[in-house]
Amino acid sequence: MPRPKLGIMSLYLNDRKTIEERTLFKRMTIAGHSLGLDVMVFTPEDIQASDAIQAQVYDIQAKCWRRVRSGFPDAILDRCRYQPTKRFKQLKAFRQQYPQLLYLNKPLANKWGIHLDFKDSNSLAKYQPATVKVSSGSEVITMLKKHSTVYLKPINGTGGRGILRVNRLSPTSFQLAGRGMDRRILRKMRLGRTGLLVKLGRIAQAGNYLAQQGIDCTLPDGRVYDFRILIQKNARGSWEWTGGAGRIGRSGSVTSNLHGGGTAASLDRLLRKCYRQSAKEQRVKEEMSALAFEAAAYLEKRYGQLCELALDIAADRSGRIWLLEVNPKPAREVFRKIGEYHTYQKAVRRPLEYALYLINRKKG
Numbered sequence: 001m002p003r004p005k006l007g008i009m010s011l012y013l014n015d016r017k018t019i020e021e022r023t024l025f026k027r028m029t030i031a032g033h034s035l036g037l038d039v040m041v042f043t044p045e046d047i048q049a050s051d052a053i054q055a056q057v058y059d060i061q062a063k064c065w066r067r068v069r070s071g072f073p074d075a076i077l078d079r080c081r082y083q084p085t086k087r088f089k090q091l092k093a094f095r096q097q098y099p100q101l102l103y104l105n106k107p108l109a110n111k112w113g114i115h116l117d118f119k120d121s122n123s124l125a126k127y128q129p130a131t132v133k134v135s136s137g138s139e140v141i142t143m144l145k146k147h148s149t150v151y152l153k154p155i156n157g158t159g160g161r162g163i164l165r166v167n168r169l170s171p172t173s174f175q176l177a178g179r180g181m182d183r184r185i186l187r188k189m190r191l192g193r194t195g196l197l198v199k200l201g202r203i204a205q206a207g208n209y210l211a212q213q214g215i216d217c218t219l220p221d222g223r224v225y226d227f228r229i230l231i232q233k234n235a236r237g238s239w240e241w242t243g244g245a246g247r248i249g250r251s252g253s254v255t256s257n258l259h260g261g262g263t264a265a266s267l268d269r270l271l272r273k274c275y276r277q278s279a280k281e282q283r284v285k286e287e288m289s290a291l292a293f294e295a296a297a298y299l300e301k302r303y304g305q306l307c308e309l310a311l312d313i314a315a316d317r318s319g320r321i322w323l324l325e326v327n328p329k330p331a332r333e334v335f336r337k338i339g340e341y342h343t344y345q346k347a348v349r350r351p352l353e354y355a356l357y358l359i360n361r362k363k364g
């Protein structure tokens with residue numbers, strides 16, 4: 001009997017056919033091998049016929065990647081990130097052409113769509129910071145009357161790209177800080193109302209930005225922080241806590257993302273630093289965990305099956321928690337960075353165990 005096969009679906013980043021996350025895929029191949037699951041990586045561009053894919057596989061013995069012509073996999077893990085190119089359209093076409101394949105995870109909407117989803121929920125809406133889709137600069141100025149900080153985020157953004165923060169210094173004076181689309185930190189600017197309106201006008205015109213109430217998550221040294229919680233489906237097909245971590249932005253950054261130079265911190269240690277009260281720490285942690293499971297169940301009802309979900313959560317000084325973002329295709333690096341190798345390995349292995357569970361169930 002051939003071994004079951006998992007196809008990790010990705011997208012090329014350019015015409016040289018570069019793919020992201022090779023290290024993760026290599027580790028998944030090695031973990032899959034010991035579980036009795038073969039792993040291959042492919043992109044929709046690699047489909048040659050309805051039964052053949054020019055896939056890439058990691059050769060564990062030779063320690064290198066090879067091109068291998070393969071049949072279709074028994075299950076698919078989607079790791080495709082949004083890109084504004086024809087490749088994203090090919091991905092949509094692939095899903096339409098092959099709806100009968102076994103997908104571990106269904107795609108979610110962009111940040112705005114997800115915000116609207118949660119807004120519909122009686123129990124989850126309260127965790128969301130106030131958010132609007134930016135259609136004019138004056139709308140953001142109105143928001144700044146109520147909230148002293150507002151974040152501006154591209155609807156399809158990832159990795160902290162293009163995220164800006166506006167602080168109200170006085171009713172007529174503002175500070176603008178953030179990152180460009182290339183993630184580079186922008187020079188902080190002090191602007192009057194008119195100057196800010198000019199900048200915001202450009203963003204409004206682009207038509208793809210959100211403005212969101214800023215949550216005050218700054219350490220005494222001025223660095224911003226937030227929390228990352230990862231839950232995954234296990235070998236029995238049910239959701240389980242995998243791990244949590246904190247992320248502290250680099251000095252001068254308005255985002256905590258590791259790719260933007262942030263540092264990873266253990267969940268408990270960062271909670272201790274923030275609250276210095278074990279009862280509060282424990283309550284915040286429990287609430288973050290409950291929010292993760294509830295958000296996952298809610299999203300699955302709307303979008304179909306998921307296999308993992310990471311939440312970016314802000315916890316303010318009072319201990320109130322806020323959902324900044326959900327990530328259905330999360331990185332796991334944060335656990336390695338805090339030295340939780342066991343959690344990291346679990347995070348790599350669980351989607352494979354879940355894939356085996358689904359494949360076996362389908363075979364009956």
Ligand SMILES: Nc1ncnc2c1ncn2[C@@H]1O[C@H](COP(=O)(O)OP(=O)(O)OP(=O)(O)O)[C@@H](O)[C@H]1O
Pocket residue numbers: 129151153157158159160161163212213214215216217224225226249254255256257312314324325327
């Ligand atoms: N409303 C907010 N209040 C405070 N901080 C925020 C807010 N929104 C975003 N941030 C900061 O910016 C970071 C990036 O935001 P977000 O997760 O929404 O964008 P992203 O670019 O999709 O990130 P990634 O893809 O890396 O998860 C957060 O981790 C947090 O540090």
Ligand SMILES: [Mg+2]
Pocket residue numbers: 159312325
């Ligand atoms: Mg995020």
